[in-house]
Amino acid sequence: MKLRVEDLVVSFRNPDGELLPVLGPLSFSVSDNEFACVLGPSGCGKSTLIQVLAGLLPPTSGAAYSDGQVITRPLSGAAIMFQDTNLLPWRTVLDNIALPLEVAGISRADRYRRVRKLLPQLNLEDFERAYPAELSGGMAQRVALGRVIVQKPRAWLLDEPFGALDALTRESLRLELLQLRAGARQTLILVTHDINEAVLLADRVIVLSRRPGAVVADIEIALPRPRAADMIYQREFLLLTKEIRSYIDEQRA
Amino acid sequence: MQSNPDHDNYRSAQKRKLALRRLSPLMTILFLLLLWQWLSDRELVSPILVPPPADVYAAFAAALDDGSLVKHTLVTLGEMLYGLLLGVAIGLVLGYAIAKAPLLEYILSPIIVAFQSTPIVAYAPLLIIWFGTGPTSKIVTTAVIVFFPSLVNAIVGIRSVSPRLRDLMTSLNAGPWRAFRLLELPSALPVILAGLKTSTTLAVIGAVVGEFVSAGSGLGYLVTTARYQFDTPLVIVSVLTMTAIALSLYSLVAYVEWRSLAWQRRSAA
Numbered sequence: 001m002k003l004r005v006e007d008l009v010v011s012f013r014n015p016d017g018e019l020l021p022v023l024g025p026l027s028f029s030v031s032d033n034e035f036a037c038v039l040g041p042s043g044c045g046k047s048t049l050i051q052v053l054a055g056l057l058p059p060t061s062g063a064a065y066s067d068g069q070v071i072t073r074p075l076s077g078a079a080i081m082f083q084d085t086n087l088l089p090w091r092t093v094l095d096n097i098a099l100p101l102e103v104a105g106i107s108r109a110d111r112y113r114r115v116r117k118l119l120p121q122l123n124l125e126d127f128e129r130a131y132p133a134e135l136s137g138g139m140a141q142r143v144a145l146g147r148v149i150v151q152k153p154r155a156w157l158l159d160e161p162f163g164a165l166d167a168l169t170r171e172s173l174r175l176e177l178l179q180l181r182a183g184a185r186q187t188l189i190l191v192t193h194d195i196n197e198a199v200l201l202a203d204r205v206i207v208l209s210r211r212p213g214a215v216v217a218d219i220e221i222a223l224p225r226p227r228a229a230d231m232i233y234q235r236e237f238l239l240l241t242k243e244i245r246s247y248i249d250e251q252r253a
Numbered sequence: 254m255q256s257n258p259d260h261d262n263y264r265s266a267q268k269r270k271l272a273l274r275r276l277s278p279l280m281t282i283l284f285l286l287l288l289w290q291w292l293s294d295r296e297l298v299s300p301i302l303v304p305p306p307a308d309v310y311a312a313f314a315a316a317l318d319d320g321s322l323v324k325h326t327l328v329t330l331g332e333m334l335y336g337l338l339l340g341v342a343i344g345l346v347l348g349y350a351i352a353k354a355p356l357l358e359y360i361l362s363p364i365i366v367a368f369q370s371t372p373i374v375a376y377a378p379l380l381i382i383w384f385g386t387g388p389t390s391k392i393v394t395t396a397v398i399v400f401f402p403s404l405v406n407a408i409v410g411i412r413s414v415s416p417r418l419r420d421l422m423t424s425l426n427a428g429p430w431r432a433f434r435l436l437e438l439p440s441a442l443p444v445i446l447a448g449l450k451t452s453t454t455l456a457v458i459g460a461v462v463g464e465f466v467s468a469g470s471g472l473g474y475l476v477t478t479a480r481y482q483f484d485t486p487l488v489i490v491s492v493l494t495m496t497a498i499a500l501s502l503y504s505l506v507a508y509v510e511w512r513s514l515a516w517q518r519r520s521a522a
């Protein structure tokens with residue numbers, strides 16, 4: 001699925017009734033099967049951008065397009081992973097991952113069969129009957145990821161999927177994400193404020209300015225795949241992160 | 254696995270504590286019964302005011318024998334259950350509508366506030382005038398009294414559904430029915446069940462107050478007639494039966510709550 005935003009602007013009304021711009025104007029496009037990371041400082045409108053792409057928030061002006069069509073409501077081909085895990089606390093791991101299938105009216109036997117096929121890849125086989133509050137942060141993120149994957153989406157919209165985790169868990173989940181995606185090719189937009197994460201995962205990194213977020217750089221990441229955790233020590237990797245950091249530092253000045 | 258004696262000691266201490274906690278209410282009841290027996294034996298209070306336990310038991314046995322206790326209990330129980338069903342159903346449906354359309358709250362607020370701030374004993378006679386002295390008026394009285402907590406709990410429950418989870422359902426293109434069944438209902442359930450527990454005890458009040466005002470049967474009627482005949486044992490038997498009904502219904506809802514909210518217990522652990 002090809003995703004594109006054009007002259008996108010989102011403003012919120014603050015309590016005094018003034019219009020506060022939080023995002024844009026910005027334009028970029030992500031082609032079919034591309035993995036793009038949107039990198040930007042906290043509060044620059046990254047979650048807002050994901051919500052527009054997910055069809056949950058109408059833009060103030062400009063528009064987002066999927067395969068050339070204006071996005072006005074949630075698309076059936078796109079799945080969103082929210083910034084916090086956003087799991088239903090009264091549902092087990094199995095039923096949380098199966099939720100999209102249940103909403104789609106798929107029978108219980110089919111739902112469970114499809115989710116159980118997914119559990120080993122997510123390292124969750126032994127936890128299908130656990131409730132979200134009984135899970136570690138990493139496991140809860142895997143459940144949220146499973147809820148995206150089970151939809152077999154043509155576009156994944158991931159809002160800081162590993163943001164709240166410790167460094168080690170985050171590292172292993174990044175590589176798991178690449179493996180999970182490896183089989184089927186899909187378009188991915190992952191939002192992050194972590195430069196290493198963006199370079200390690202993406203085909204392309206789109207750097208946003210501080211609020212209201214606008215595109216300040218759009219960088220091709222030509223590192224070979226499959227990516228490995230120790231790539232971060234390679235010369236090309238360091239050059240890329242250094243270049244991206246310079247764009248971000250420019251912002252600060 | 255080797256068991257650690259320290260842990261075993263700790264565990265058996267915990268068990269003893271738990272057993273003591275379970276037994277304590279029974280001990281309290283036993284103590285009260287003994288105190289009652291003792292007061293009667295010593296004739297410290299007049300048997301007209303507090304008849305000895307044996308007399309009460311005799312009244313209980315007699316009322317059970319001639320079928321009158323069962324008959325009156327069933328009448329009150331029926332009024333309560335129908336009243337509960339009616340009041341809770343209307344309260345929940347209207348509460349859901351108000352939670353979804355805040356304008357409704359403003360339109361209906363004068364009626365709701367008026368109902369809520371008037372004591373039930375004040376409008377029970379009016380309901381008797383409108384609905385007759387039969388069970389219908391008691392059903393309506395009960396429905397009116399349980400309506401309000403159900404309404405409020407439905408409003409609170411539905412309004413407190415997480416907006417982020419609503420976004421999730423929207424992103425999955427869930428229609429209103431699926432959003433209700435998969436998100437709103439389970440999310441509001443703890444509040445609604447807590448309200449239902451309160452409603453069961455209120456239901457006894459509703460039915461009995463209705464019977465006090467005017468009735469030809471029911472436990473409230475039994476109390477009134479026994480009182481006129483200075484049959485204090487029978488009054489006590491009727492009152493204890495009401496207590497038993499209220500406690501059983503409350504426990505039933507508490508059990509349903511316990512069963513359906515297992516996730517909360519496990520999440521808290």
Ligand SMILES: Nc1ncnc2c1ncn2[C@@H]1O[C@H](COP(=O)(O)OP(=O)(O)O)[C@@H](O)[C@H]1O
Nearest residue numbers: 012013022041042043044045046047048049211
């Ligand atoms: N519903 C809203 N109403 C008003 N302001 C909002 C709303 N949502 C987000 N904001 C503001 O918009 C800015 C961008 O938010 P967000 O997109 O969450 O940023 P990021 O995800 O990049 O940290 C923040 O300053 C935030 O306070």
Ligand SMILES: [Mg+2]
Nearest residue numbers: 046047083160
């Ligand atoms: Mg965010």
